[in-house]
Amino acid sequence: MILPAAVLLITFLLIPIGLTLGLAFTDARLISPRPAQFIGVDNFTRLFSDDTFWKSLRNTVLFAIVIVPVQSACALGLALLVNVKMRGVNFFRTIYFLPVVTSMVVVSMLWLFLYQKNGLINQVLAKGGITGPDWLGDPHTALIAIILMSAWQAMGFHMVIWLSGLQTISGDLYEAASLDGASQWQQFRYVTWPGLRQTRTFILITITIAAFSLFTQVNIMTQGGPLDSTSTVVLMAVRTGFQQQQTGYASAISLVFFVLVLIVTIIQRYYTREKA
Amino acid sequence: MTTLTPVAERTATENRPAVDTQFPVRRVLGLVLRIVLCLVFGLPLLFMIVASFKPDTQIFADLGGIRSFLPVGNLSLDNYIGVFNRVPFAQFMLNSVLISVVTVVLGVIVNSMAAFSLARIKFRGGSFVLGVILATLIVPFETLALPLLWWVNKLPFFGPGGYSQGWLDTYQVQIIPFIANAFSIFLFYQYFDSIPKELDEAATVDGAGWFRIYRSIVMPLSGPAVATVAILTFLPTWNQYLWPLMSVQSEELRPVMVGIDYFKQLNVSWGQIMAYASMITAPVLILFIAFQRAFINSIASSGVKG
Numbered sequence: 298m299i300l301p302a303a304v305l306l307i308t309f310l311l312i313p314i315g316l317t318l319g320l321a322f323t324d325a326r327l328i329s330p331r332p333a334q335f336i337g338v339d340n341f342t343r344l345f346s347d348d349t350f351w352k353s354l355r356n357t358v359l360f361a362i363v364i365v366p367v368q369s370a371c372a373l374g375l376a377l378l379v380n381v382k383m384r385g386v387n388f389f390r391t392i393y394f395l396p397v398v399t400s401m402v403v404v405s406m407l408w409l410f411l412y413q414k415n416g417l418i419n420q421v422l423a424k425g426g427i428t429g430p431d432w433l434g435d436p437h438t439a440l441i442a443i444i445l446m447s448a449w450q451a452m453g454f455h456m457v458i459w460l461s462g463l464q465t466i467s468g469d470l471y472e473a474a475s476l477d478g479a480s481q482w483q484q485f486r487y488v489t490w491p492g493l494r495q496t497r498t499f500i501l502i503t504i505t506i507a508a509f510s511l512f513t514q515v516n517i518m519t520q521g522g523p524l525d526s527t528s529t530v531v532l533m534a535v536r537t538g539f540q541q542q543q544t545g546y547a548s549a550i551s552l553v554f555f556v557l558v559l560i561v562t563i564i565q566r567y568y569t570r571e572k573a
Numbered sequence: 574m575t576t577l578t579p580v581a582e583r584t585a586t587e588n589r590p591a592v593d594t595q596f597p598v599r600r601v602l603g604l605v606l607r608i609v610l611c612l613v614f615g616l617p618l619l620f621m622i623v624a625s626f627k628p629d630t631q632i633f634a635d636l637g638g639i640r641s642f643l644p645v646g647n648l649s650l651d652n653y654i655g656v657f658n659r660v661p662f663a664q665f666m667l668n669s670v671l672i673s674v675v676t677v678v679l680g681v682i683v684n685s686m687a688a689f690s691l692a693r694i695k696f697r698g699g700s701f702v703l704g705v706i707l708a709t710l711i712v713p714f715e716t717l718a719l720p721l722l723w724w725v726n727k728l729p730f731f732g733p734g735g736y737s738q739g740w741l742d743t744y745q746v747q748i749i750p751f752i753a754n755a756f757s758i759f760l761f762y763q764y765f766d767s768i769p770k771e772l773d774e775a776a777t778v779d780g781a782g783w784f785r786i787y788r789s790i791v792m793p794l795s796g797p798a799v800a801t802v803a804i805l806t807f808l809p810t811w812n813q814y815l816w817p818l819m820s821v822q823s824e825e826l827r828p829v830m831v832g833i834d835y836f837k838q839l840n841v842s843w844g845q846i847m848a849y850a851s852m853i854t855a856p857v858l859i860l861f862i863a864f865q866r867a868f869i870n871s872i873a874s875s876g877v878k879g
Contacts, residue, residue, distance in 0.1 A: 298686040298687065298689055298690045298783065298784070299686065299687045299702070301686065301687070301753070302684060302686065302687030302758060305749070305752055306709075306753045306755065308750075309750035309751075310717070310753070310755070311709070313724055314712060314717065316723070316724055317717065317719075320720055327722065327723055327726065328726065378603070378606065378610070379607075390869070391865060392615045393610065393611075393614050395614060396614055396617075396618070398808070398854075398857050398858060398868070399618060399854050399857070400812035400814075400830060401814070402830045402853075403854050406833055406846055407618075407620075407847075407850060408617070410843055410847075415633075415636070417620065417636055417637065417641060420637025421637050454872060457869055458872065458873060458875070458876035461874075461876055499876050500876070506711075509713070510713045512715060516814075516815075517833070531715045534715070534718075534719060535718070535719070535815065538718075538719035538722070539719070539722070539819045544719055544722070544723040548719060548720050551715070551716040551717070551719055551720070554713075554715070554716055555712065555713070558711070562711055
């Protein structure tokens, strides 16, 4: 009974993983009559001397460094706000969760409009006497704009995960803490925070991997511009592999990307591991 | 598998002292904060829906004011009609529904069967197989997309149309690679593992085979796991963008998400874009409102990986 899944996983997961490794050292093209040739580390030499690659890598890392703490902290805040006994609390949960069920494609198109120079956000800012920037057209603000929008979209998802973590903490602990006269902050610090350790690890790792995979928003909203200020590693890989059909070169980019994800995940696992 | 307990159903001792139990002032501030956040998360989507009924001139005239979010002024279905004139919307929709439904149904069957053999039938190397499956969870799809594209273009296919070479520009390229899913197998495995094994023994004594046990005993008990996997398969399949963008060129095979690119070309009509965006969001939104608890629980259980 495991056979169908095994065949599918091998064909569409394990073989492509192997191919990423193999093709990265060839000059394979998507559609070509000529079989792929082994070219050693040429793809990597070319990649590491490519300015766009370094810019893309910088943007990807910057995106992750900002969005991981911001999004996870805000999502925890949301979870604490809706983890109370209160009339209508389910309504709030539902609204905060709405952007999650709205696809990133739709959200990107919507915010593309909101971010226009004369769009909704700037018009609202103008009411307060602030002249808003050309969010996506200015290399200084484009990445920030994409970060804000991405955090907005995914926050509800992580709110729900924090929430399920919060609900595994026994109420007795809070009762005991408040009998001992612990303040709200002390309860959070000594009961809630340690109780969320596993949830924290999971959220940290999923947000980081998602952040490194940044593609859809950028492809729809800026195509990496202006001046490569929002180009990312995945966007670069897709462009070379798909539009320019250079599968070998794109595999090399994917391989570098994967190694990056692997290193970051291992580091995170190490620092969040169970202290024996 | 942890599930979310609705606050109302929890006992008194379980309710932790929340931010706002004591002072009325804090209570009011808390409520104001929650409402402001509602506006932050809800207003952009409200704007999208409202704007879809307005001509572009009205959208721009209303911008910045409260009217942006109110269905007032010159309202019509013109944008929706415009969408149908501009792209083969019915075809895109049909494609997305077909691809999502087939992927979900086959995904539930294939992954639950795999998980069943790992959780209930002990065989040599079973734990090794599970280990390999879990290890692949760390690989982001984005790293595989391009080698996969190259690879499926080399694969043969025996389908209703006979033998063909290369899967690009087909329905199957949008479905078959996504049926087996390591995470779905893992979710089923966890759930099956918690069902008492004595049931299997009793059934074996009564002469049932493994498939019978799977179909008549384990699966009927696994409603929540099926719902979780169905939702966690449906959402990404419906929302898929990168893969169909690369693997499908023909307009008549493309799903709704890729269709949005047709609106970014010349003569951008924002009203039409909002109408299109509203229509492709509607099916998920309706499902979400109907099965809210299941949606939220499925996301919550995806966090219980440990």
